[in-house]
Amino acid sequence: MGQVLTIAWKDLRSELRTKESINAAAAFSMVILVLFSFVLDIAGDSREFAGGLLWLVFAFAGALVLNRSFAREQPNDCLDALVASPLPGWALFLGKAIANFALLAIVEAVALPVFGILFNANWLRFPGWIALTCALATWGMTVIGTMFSALTVNLRLRELMLPVLVYPMLIPVLMAAMKLTTSMLTGEGVTADDWVWVKLLIGFDIIFTSLSLALIDVILVS
Amino acid sequence: MRNKILVAVALLSGLYLIRNLYYILLVLPDEAAQGAIYRILYFHLPGWITSFTAYFCAAVASIWYLVKRDQRADEFAVAFTEVGVIFTMLGLATGMVWARIIWGVWWVWDPRLTWAFVCWLTYMGYLMLRGTIDEPGQRARIASVVSLFAFVSVVITYKSIDWWRTQHPGAVLSFRTGEQRIDPAMENMLFHNMVALVAFAGVLMMLRLGQERMQRELDALRRQAHSL
């Protein structure tokens, strides 16, 4: 466990020093939000769309952060050094996943209030549910993104293949998160119907975290 | 010898399909509520079953590769996956045509259809990924992992009929529901067409496998030519 946290802290520290991808992700999400608010007619009740849009923004901005995850280890052969070290593959993966989760959480925390202002959405009605949805869905995105970042790090067309592989796998997570967020924004909160989406998020997280931990060593061997 | 068997199976499955078509179009009665359009079922359902079977075989081949590192397992994986993708497209196309008549729209984003679409996208990503990696060992290793990830979506698509109440019709086959929900003659026909399509898919898979082997031979010859 200590090794996992060491890796997580290392990644977070190196990112927070330069703040490259956080700034890029946050700026990108602001740009998309502004563009969307031009495109959509927000004179009417935009709360129907807000849930869906929010997660679209997080998905796109998140890809920027997640792509960097293993890519930042490429210069100076850092990745080879990490793989050759006594650190087990699953610890490396989990450490990076936790760091990415924290970074994505920071981006989301920045984007949510701005979104609330631009789209007149009240996030504070069901703070617990919003937090739970964000946590579960963000972990789902993080696990898939980190795993596929490791997978594509050595490929020729990394920047192209990562979105192509990651976004289809994320469709169910995004859909569940969108449905739940829309429920919360349009007033009823999480009803009995919505529980199936919460179960989907939990199931998705468990299945793909286990699968990633099991297969990461296959990917990391050079 | 192998070719002769392939041709024989191809011809037999072709004849079987034609015999099935005769029954589907001319012998079986119309369904009470839907009319003639329901006959698409006889390709829609077997198409998806064939596709899932192919993906399952690809996942098994991928696990075999990861355990044994046998390059031939990887060849099986790509052959099965490509055939699976074709039958997924068949399932999606037939489903969309049917939906246009029954539901009035070509597509809805209900969970079952969404997961089915995700299947198609993830396996297309698998095929694209293979195209970008030149080194066979690395390609096989990475592709096997992606295949296993993609197979999760297949399992969920299969189970989604039980987990969600959606617009898409529920389970009808008696081995799944434990009771007789549709006419036995129709169910019989479904199984016939399933066998025929799986046999046809097998032929396509063997053809594709042969091409993988030829590609390997080609790479070896190229290396030899370069060294001269």
Place this chain on the structure above:
Amino acid sequence: MDERNFQYMFYGFAAAWCLLAVYLVTLVGRESKLRKEVDNLKRMIEEREKKG
């Protein structure tokens, strides 16, 4: 029976068969292309070996 019903039924069947046919044709085309390349290379190697 509704006329559109039959029409779309045929569209559905046509879609299924067309897909399979196109794939089969693609496979056969790819096979002959690969075979030609293999034969070319084999011939080229034989010629080079004869020269050398």
